[in-house]
Amino acid sequence: MNPLDRFAALSPRRALKRAEELAGQKQWDRAARLFSVAAEAGIVEAQFRVGEAYLEGNGLGHNPREAARWFMRAAESGHIESQCRIAGLFLHGLQSHQVGQTATLFGDTIGESQNRDADYPAALVWARRAAEAGAADGQALLGYILANGPEDLRDPEQAESWYRKSADQGWPQGHLGIGMILMRRADDGEKTVAAMREIEKAAEADLPTAHYLLGVIHEQAVGVLPDPARALNHYRKAAIHGVRNAQAKLGAMLLTGQGCAPDPIEGESWLRRAALAGDPEAAALVGDLYARGGELPPNYAEAAIWFRVAAEAGHRTAARAGGMLYLTGAGVARDPDEAARWLARAAEQGDSAAQADLGNLMLKGEARQSSLDGLPIHEWFERAAESGDLIGAFNYGVCLAEGIGMKxxxxxAVTWLRRAAEGVVNAQYWYGRMLLDGKGVSANPTEAYRWIRRAADSGMVEAMVTVAELMVNGRGCAQDHAAASDMFRRAADAGHAGAMFALGALYGGGHDIPTERVQAQIWFARAAELNHPVAQLMLGRYLRKGLAGPADPVLAAQWLKRALAQGIDEARLDLAELASQEDPLPSRAASD
Incomplete structure (x- = not known):
């Protein structure tokens, strides 16, 4: 220890005086040791200064619990500033039973509850003592507790009285409290202006919350004309001081150019800060920013990270967006099961779009049932259907038809699908199929054709294929192979393997269109490449027999083997006939 410090430590009073000198020079370590000497001797001012040192981390390390212990010792001796400090710590989550307990190696207290809620009753005791002693900050604290504490502690009239006493002493929090009380009950312009004046006085003292509230007032035109530029200025001042909501507001305004020129780079930066501080809306906006791209390049991997942050904080739209990324494989590995889990989060919170997406995922059979077990999917759809939502009616009809979650x-099912068919293409197709197959209703091929044709004309590929099949067979409509060929071609051009196979069959002969075996082989080949098993059989036969050009036994054998591997047993006979022929001519390799 420094010789002067060692000499001062011999007397608690000299230790306090020397500590104050050292603190003025920001020599925190030396000052803290001497404050501790004076505090242990019972000097109240020194106990307060030791508490401050622990709270600020000046020379003793940051330790709010130790700070509270020293503040409490000073407060019990009547030290007003310590009474204010201990009341504030109770409001920030310190529990009265924690004060004075021994800290563990990990900084927790033995037997400590992890409850971080404010201890209003304990805070009230010390705030009242400080307030009644005339401390402006104690009066503001007491006003806050009486205005915002638990119902059994609230006293709005007394809250306003204490806030006014604090404001009369020029204390910023007093002005802020009065302004908030007046703003809540302002029912005309004059009262709103009076409330604003109080909040502006708090903002003049650079109180971050006051700046945030003024930002809201000017952005949302609360008793004033809208002024985005002033709102932006106040949000920025609050954001710089770490007000999370202000950071989110500032980021959103910079992003869209409210009150300024658009600045997506700075906007993203502030939104990111708010998101890291736990603001789910900000995290969702960051995710959306990266997903959409624009001035910033799209980055789906980054978007997925932020959507997850927002979704885990309960943001349902972000949960749905994250689910769609997993469904499409954008920025993450495609995983329908993970997509189902995220969509379920949004759906459980009432997101109707997520409910519909989840229903479609379920209908396609992409997600394993284990991902959906326990979810009241049919109940969501039933509520949506009964509210008049046509997509909900469709999904509920499918649940009834398939027995999903219910008998x-x-x-x-027919009743709900018919209702949904008025505006939902998928419902037109499903209702048509029910009519065609006579499920839940008497079979009516003509009416079935009409509804399925509506879905086909809207671009639904599966409906196109069904309509074409009906035209081939003359079921529910006049037989028309040429029109069927056109409809199959539309579906084939959309990548439907079954339609490609059907075109091969039509051009292969025996139908009311000219036989064109070269075209037939081309369509069989396209379907075979998409792993259509019967198309693989037919392509193998065309190549074996040379029906559309030179025979190619080797290539024929490869396609026939692929068909056999998929369960087409007829290919076995073709392969046996190939084996009995002479050695095949040299051929090109099959493309897989």
């Missing part, structure tokens, strides 16, 4: 009831 199968095809009769009720």
């Amino acid at each position: 199968r009831d095809e009769g009720r």
Whole structure:
């Protein structure tokens, strides 16, 4: 220890005086040791200064619990500033039973509850003592507790009285409290202006919360004309001081150019800060920013990270967006099961779009049932259907038709699918199929054709294929192979393997269109490449027999083997006939 410090330490009073000198020079370590000497001797001012040192981390390390212990010792001796400090710590989550307990190696307290809620009753005791002693900050604290504490502690009239006493002493938090009380009950322009004046006085003292509230007032035109530029200025001042909501507001305004020129780079930066501080809306906006791209390049991997942050904080739109990324494989590995889990989060919170997406995922059979177990999917759809939502009616109809989450009831399914068919393409197709197959209703091929044709004309590929099949067979409509060929071609051009196979069959002969075996082989080949098993069989036969050009036994054998591997047993006979022929001519290799 420095010789002067060692000499001062011999007397608690000299230790306090020397510590104050050292603190003025910001020599915190030396000052803290001498403050501790004076504090242990019972000097109240020194106890307060030791508490401050622990709270600020000046020379003793940051330790709010130790700070509270020293503040409490000073407060019990009547030290007003310490009473204010201990009341503030109770409001910030310190519990009265924690004060004075021994800290563990990990900084927790033995037997400590992890409850971080404010201890209002304990805070009230010390705030009242400080307030009644005339401390402006204690009066503001007491006003806050009486205005915002638990119902059994609230006293709005007394809260306003204490806030006014604090404001009369020029204390910024007093002005802020009065302004918030006046703003809540302002029912005309004059009262709103009076409230604003109080909040502006708090903002003049650079109180961050006051700046945030003024930002809201000017952005949302609360008793004033809208002024985005002033709102932006106040949000920036609050954001710089770490007000999370202000950071989110500032980021959003910079992003869209409210009150300024658009600045997506700075906007993203502030939104990111708010998101890291736990603001789910900000995290969702950052995710959306990276997903959409624009001035910033799209980055789906980054978007997925932020959507997850927002979704885990309960943001349902972000949960749905994250689910769609997993469904499409944008920025993450495609995973329908993970997509289902995220969509379920959004759906459980009432997001109707997520419910519909989840329903479609379920209908396609992409997600394993284990991902959906326990979810009341049919109940969501039933509520949506009964509210008049046509997509909900469609999904509920499918649940009834397939027995998903409930007993199968095809009769009720038809009713809901018919209702949804007025505006939902998929419902037109499903309702048409029910009519065609006579499920839940008497079979009516003509009416079935009409509804399925509506879905096909809207671009639904599966409906196109069904309509074409009906035209080939003359079921529900006049037989028309040429029109069927056109419809199959539309579906084939959209990548439907079954339609490609059907075109091969039509051009292969025996139908009311000219036989064109070269075209037939081309379509069989396209379908075979998409792993259509019967197309692989037919392509193998065309190549074996040379029906559309020179025979190619080797290539024929490869396609026939692929068909056999998929369960087409007829290919076995073709392969046996190939084996009995002479050695095949040299050929090109099959493309897989």
